[in-house]
Amino acid sequence: MSNAKFSIQKLFDVEDWVAVVSGGGTGIGLMIAQAFANNGARVYILGRREDVLKQTAETHGKDLVHKSGKIIPLVCDITDKKSLERMAEEIGRKEKRVDVLVNNSGISQGSSSVEIGDESAGKLRDELWSEKFEEWEDVYRTNVIGHFFTTVALIPLLSAAYKPGHSAAVINITSMSGITRTSQHHFKYNVSKGAAIHLSTLLAQELRRPGVNVRVNNIAPGIFPSEMTTDESDEYNKSNIDKAGWAKEKGVPAGRAGSDEDMAQAALMLAVNQYAYGQTVAIEGGYLLEHP
Template sequence: MFRIVSRHSGRVHSRFQSTKLATIVPRATMSGMWKADNRDLTADALFGVSHLKAVVTGGGTGIGLMITQALQSNGAKVYITGRRQDELEKAAKLYGTGPGSIIPLKGDVSQKDEAIRLAKEIESREPDGIHLLVNNAGVARDPDTKFLIFAAEKGQPDWTDAKAISEHFLQTKEESWAETMKVNVTGIYWMSMAFLPLLQKGRDVTPGYTSQIVNITSISGAMKGSSSGQPVYAVSKAAATHLSRMLATLFTDTKVRINVIAPGIFPSEMTAGSSGEDNKSKLDMKASNPAGRFGHDSDMAATILFLAGKGGLFYNGQILTPDGGKTLRSIA
C-alpha cells in the first residue's frame, strides 16, 4: 500500500485523506526491500463510485437512465428526478436492485422554485451533502421543422431557395424556443445554484474527493449546418456548454468542479420518439459516424464512471465527446 506523506508536516495519512501537497512513496516489505504497490492504479481505485451520493435529472429514461444504472450498479446512491413520476418509479423498480440504490423524486428542473425545493428535499435526506449532480434533463421542441439530414423525403427545404428556407423555419413556434431554452439552459443554472452548497458539503466530508457537476449537452452545440432542422435545440446545447464553462470558472474557489459530456446520438425518447416497457429506446436508422453504430449504454457508463471516480479528479471545465467520431465527418 502507498503511504501519503505530507510535505508540510511529515505526518503519514491514509489514501485520499489529505488535501495538502503530498508525495506517494512505496512501503518496505518484511525483507526490507522496497516494493512498488499499484493498488491505487487499479480500476476499482480509479473508477469506484460506491462512496457517491448523486442526483441525476431526467434519470428515468434515455441517457439519464444509462448514467443512473452505471452509478447504481457500482454501489452509488442515486436520486433521479423528472416530471413523470410513473417513469421514475418504474426505473427505480426495474434497475434499483443492489449494490447501490435509486430513489425517485418528481420535480421540474426548469422551474426555479422546484430546483430549490428538490435541493431542500435531498438535504433533509442527506445532511452531509452529495458528491455528484448530473444535469441531464433536456427537450427538443422543433417538431415543425425537424427532418433527418440523410432522408430528403422528411421535409427538407430547397437549400437554394431563400423563400423555401424562410417558410420552413418560420414554422417554428415561439414557445418552442422558450421551452427548449428554459429546460436545456435555465434548468442547468437553477439546479447548479440550488445544489452548490450540498456539493460543497459532500466535498468537505469526503477528504481527497472534490464534488462535481456534470452537464449533458450535445455535439449539436458544436456543429454548424442545419442540425436536422432543429436550430433551437442546437443553440440551447451550445449555450449549455458555454454556461458550463462560466460556472466552472465561477465555482473554482468552492472546489466544486464542472465538466461536460457532449454525446453524439444515443437511443433515447428524444432520438427514437418513445421508450418501451423497460424505459429503453431503440433507433431504427443507420448511423453515419466512423464507428458505424449509435452509442451504447456501456459507452455512456464508461464516460460517467471515468468522470465521477477518483480517476477524474484532475478534470475541471472539460468537455468529453462520446460520439463514435461523428464530429470528424460533420461541419464543426
C-alpha cells in the first residue's frame, strides 16, 4: 500500500475543480473562494454588486499559489429565479460540471435590544412588536429560499461531476445562530439560519439519490470578520475585527474571531471528504459551549 495518498496534496486535491461561491466577493465567501482558487480550482463568485466582484477578482485572483486557479466574477441575484437561470446557463456554456457549490450569501436586517433578565412584559412586547414583516421576509428570502433555488438551478451541473470516487458537494453556510438558544438580539436572522440548517438536511436526503449523487453539508460559523459583523470592508474587500477585550465580551473560548484559515480548512474538508453527508459542522471557537 502506498503512503502517497496520505500527503496533504492528495487528501485535499481540488486541482481543476469548478467551484461556485455565492457572496464570494467579501467576508466568508471570499475566504472560501481563495481557498479553492489557490489550490487550483476555477471559482465563480456570485453577487449583485458587479464592482465588488470585479475588484475581488482583480485583487485576489492575481498571483494565486496554484497556476490553474482562477477567480471569475459573475453577477447574480440569488433571490431572482431568472437571474439564477442565467447564471446556470452562463456557467454551463463554459464548464461541463460543477464540483462544489457554496451557498454563502446572507443578510441580517437589524436587531432587537431585549436583554435576558428584563422582566417587563410590556417592554418585551413593544420591542418585539417593532419587528417588520418585510424584514423577516427579506432575510428568509436570501438566507433560505435563495440557497434552495441556487442549489436547484445547478443540480444538472453538480450531478455531472459524479464519477466513481467523486461526487459534487454543496456546502451551505448557515450559522451558530441557528443552533444557540439565545436570540442574540436578532430573531429573524437566527430563525432563518435554523431553517437553513434544516434545508441542508432535506437537500442532503434528496440529492443523495443514485440519479443525482450530490452530497450536501453545511458549515455553521461563529463570529468571522465580514460586512455583516463589522459593517464594512477595506480596499481589498476584507473586513477586520480588532477589539480589546473582544473574546471576554463575546464569551469565545478561542479568544479571537475566526480567521481566513479556519474557514478555508473547513470548506476544503467538506468539499473533498466523500464520506460526509448531511452534516452540520460548527466552526465557532467554542461559542456554543458558553452560549448553549
